[in-house]
Amino acid sequence: MFTLLRGKRGNQLQVAITMFMLFYPLSSNSIIRNGLSGAYFRVSAHHFPPYQLLIYGANGTFRYVGSTPNIIYWMAEKFNFTYDFFPVNNTEIAKLGTVLAGLNQIINKEVDISTLCFLPTLERTQYMEFSYPVAIESYKFMVPKPDEESRLWGPIRPFQYSVWGCILLSIVSVMAIFSYLSWCYSHWPHLPNSEFYGAKKNMFTIFGSYAMYIASVCTNQGLNINVRQTSFRVMAGMWLLAATVLVNCYSGTLMSSLTLTKFKPTVNSLEDLAASQDLTMTASANSVMANTVLNSTSATFKAIGDAMRRKPESIYPTPEKGVSNIFSLKYVFPTVESYIAYLINIDLKQSKKCRFHVTGRIPISEGAFTLGLQKGNTLNPLFSEKLQFLWETGLMINWLKNNLPYVDKCLANNKETARQKPIKLVDLTSAFFILGIGVSLALLSFLMEVFYFHF
Structure with missing residues (x-):
């Protein structure tokens, strides 16, 4: 089957299918495939722009919008099940961080479905199950643009x-x-x-x-x-x-x-980041990326992890703190390209400058993101089956694109050539600098000759 998958998207789909086969919750006690009609789910709600936004109103009411909540809305209408949203406690987020607070909702059986999309890992299979993937993206580095060389x-x-x-x-x-x-x-x-x-x-x-x-x-x-x-x-x-x-x-x-x-050398790979004296990686606490780097024993990851330990603030608890780290231009941020486009668009509106560039794919993990499911729930296999049906419609990709900004000039890969613009005065600074030195030396020599021959 995998021989039919070609190219970059084929590789990503292959990873997604492999993840699904590894972590798909098979259960002999699951309901016969007669639909989810009449089922009830407790669903977590998170504030993680641009994918999901919690907008609070008066008297404790809130609206939950974005590409991720749309999954629940569409499936509930299509397959006739009911649900209630349960926002993560803000005190828990402040204390434990966004990822761990979201995981605790599943571990403590407070919700049946977590919309805080997770990357499947063997460790997490001990206390939760995973749905069919809702997004597949590769990780890249978002790096502050280096200064121009003089x-x-x-x-x-x-x-x-x-x-x-x-x-x-x-x-x-x-x-x-x-x-x-x-x-x-x-x-x-x-x-x-x-x-x-x-x-x-x-x-x-x-x-x-x-x-x-x-x-x-x-x-x-x-x-x-x-x-x-x-x-x-x-x-x-x-x-x-x-x-x-x-x-x-x-x-x-x-x-x-x-x-x-011409720019000064900057980070374009894991090896560059490990050798960098100026930039450190920043990642969400308890995320797969942070755990991979901090717990690794390989030379490259260990160097990156040691740099993060020397700067504890690089491991941020909430997305808001992460954005603050990124916009400080002191950190390299590994994430998926859709989130990079969102962050760069925000920074462009605030600073009116293109202050970041995006590297190629980094060989850490393919981003096969899934919804978190309560372990042992007999409806999990059927829910994943219906989620696969939604994936095949292409609606999830369309919702995601509608929530993201268009690719702007900061992400366009425009290559300048010498003929695209005339030589400016700043381009010839060195020539005039040399000429100035020559004139100064000639004048000094002339004054010495006058002094020697006349006095």
């Missing part, structure tokens, strides 16, 4: 530091060879050289002359030298050939280095 060093970016080192060594070596050859020629009067014949020059003068020549070649100015010796011409020809390659390679990539925005 454009002051833009002219250095086209080459690696090792390349710059080789270029500098080559220039110094060529100048030394040129200077030595010319010094020798100037001391050999029998050589027919119009430039050096009969004119003995010191090494520093010769070295300075060829420094200007090499600089003119590197800047495509083409300063002329007149030397007849074959050895010098061979050396000069090889230098011109090498310089042509280097200069054209440099100028060809300089435009993109100046115009394209």
Whole structure:
């Protein structure tokens, strides 16, 4: 059967079916498949935007809306069962956190169905059962966007530091060879050289002359030298050939280095997060994600877990505290893409900026989310069967999309190119900085010469 499942959605469906086969509550005492007509369920109610919202009114009344409550509303009308909602006690949430308070409703048999969607685990099967999946999503990292690298060093970016080192060594070596050859020629009067014949020059003068020549070649100015010796011409020809390659390679990539925005390294994987000194993972207390990281013995997870233990506030009790952590730009948040879109949309409205980026899928767990069911309830298999029918209609996906914002510019993967915008003044900061240094040094040298020759 699994061979028919292809691609990303196929892999997710395969995981969901596997989860369902592992945790589907089989019971020989279940009601014969004659529907849920007349059944009664106690259903938990939670405030977890954008999936479910508890809106309180006067006299203790409340409205329960969202894509998750719609599941109960639709199934109750379709299969003719009744229900009552039981909100989680706020005192319990403040004391234990959202996840554990929701689990306790099932463990203490206060409700038959928990709408706080859970990821099935072997540990949780000891005190609860799981419905057919209501959502399948992969986990990704929501990461604060890194700062831009300074454009002051833009002219250095086209080459690696090792390349710059080789270029500098080559220039110094060529100048030394040129200077030595010319010094020798100037001391050999029998050589027919119009430039050096009969004119003995010191090494520093010769070295300075060829420094200007090499600089003119590197800047495509083409300063002329007149030397007849074959050895010098061979050396000069090889230098011109090498310089042509280097200069054209440099100028060809300089435009993109100046115009394209380059960011500092950031977190894109679990390994990056484990090595990061600035960012820590944040997760809900008692969630599968938090328990996986904090209880793992692998090197990567242990490094992430140790960083979380050093910052206890990274393990948040409620979604509101989690949102506060995320928007502080100090944490990396692992979650599903639909929740990321919701959070980024909120942040965009508040800050008017795109302050986060989304990584690729992280290899922790496929998000096969299910409703929690009271352990041993004979109606559980039939409820899951009817829930599967609802899943196959596609309504749950449609409800979820209607509750989420459209993908905005912060999630669009737009790639800039050097031709998309003209070079700005800020792009040439480094060039003007170098020019300023040159003017300052030239002025200082001029003042020293005036002082030396006139005083």
